[in-house]
Amino acid sequence: MLVKDYMTLNPRTVTPNDSAQDIAEKMKALNYRQFPVVEDGKLVGIITETDLANALANSENITVKEVMVTEPLTLMEDASIENASDIIRIKNFNSLPVVSDNNELLGLLTVTDILDALRSTFSFNDKPIKLEVNMSDELSLFDVLHLIQNNSEKVISFSSAPLNRQLSHFWVVDCDLGRVDKVLREHNCTISVVHSEE
Numbered sequence: 001m002l003v004k005d006y007m008t009l010n011p012r013t014v015t016p017n018d019s020a021q022d023i024a025e026k027m028k029a030l031n032y033r034q035f036p037v038v039e040d041g042k043l044v045g046i047i048t049e050t051d052l053a054n055a056l057a058n059s060e061n062i063t064v065k066e067v068m069v070t071e072p073l074t075l076m077e078d079a080s081i082e083n084a085s086d087i088i089r090i091k092n093f094n095s096l097p098v099v100s101d102n103n104e105l106l107g108l109l110t111v112t113d114i115l116d117a118l119r120s121t122f123s124f125n126d127k128p129i130k131l132e133v134n135m136s137d138e139l140s141l142f143d144v145l146h147l148i149q150n151n152s153e154k155v156i157s158f159s160s161a162p163l164n165r166q167l168s169h170f171w172v173v174d175c176d177l178g179r180v181d182k183v184l185r186e187h188n189c190t191i192s193v194v195h196s197e198e
Contacts (some may be wrong), residue, residue: 001081001117002077002079002081003075003076003077003078003080003084003109004078004106005117006113006117007077007106007107007108008109008113009107011036011097011105012030012032012035013035013037014035014036014037014038015037015038015064016044016045017063017065019062019063019064020047020052020063021056021060021061023047023064027049032049033048033049033095034046034047034049035047037064037065037068041105042102042104043072043099043103044070045065045068045069045071046097047064047068055067072097073093074097074098074103075097076098077106081117085114088114094110095109095110096108097109128156128171128172128173129193130169130171130193130194131170131171131172131175131191131193132168132169132192132194134166135166135189136188138187138188138189139187141168144168145170147183148180151175151180152173154173157170158170158171169194
């Protein structure tokens with residue numbers, strides 16, 4: 001998974017010469033915690049909710065330039081989501097700016113973007129169903145798994161019942177039940193849907 005496929009495009013930005021007080025009010029109104037600071041299309045800093053609160057406690061007549069963090073950590077668009085999430089977790093950031101080789105702001109990768117990437121990867125947007133298969137001696141567990149995999153968008157997990165090795169469960173997304181049932185019955189196996197996520 002690459003950052004460019006999940007980052008937020010055209011994020012809201014501020015300029016170095018904006019009033020820190022105005023940006024604090026905008027941040028509160030939008031429920032944001034930080035803004036990229038951009039000048040002439042280039043990223044020049046990051047201003048955070050905490051930095052603003054600390055600075056404005058001493059003076060209200062200051063600009064973003066006086067408060068912002070210069071040379072912030074950034075990502076390239078071809079970075080992996082996995083590496084980006086490690087940085088965000090370790091540094092306890094809410095987001096990271098994504099820049100080009102010329103330091104042009106391309107987007108912002110937020111914690112929400114990372115969660116969306118995970119949902120997409122594991123098909124959490126689709127409702128999985130639980131299948132129960134009573135197997136005969138004609139097919140092994142892996143034969144059945146292979147059949148279900150070939151007729152489903154995704155097999156999330158599978159397991160065998162501890163007291164009955166002929167009984168197995170498969171959690172799947174978008175399964176062609178008609179096709180799977182037909183083939184299993186040809187091998188004296190039966191399948192049923194025992195649980196569906198609401």
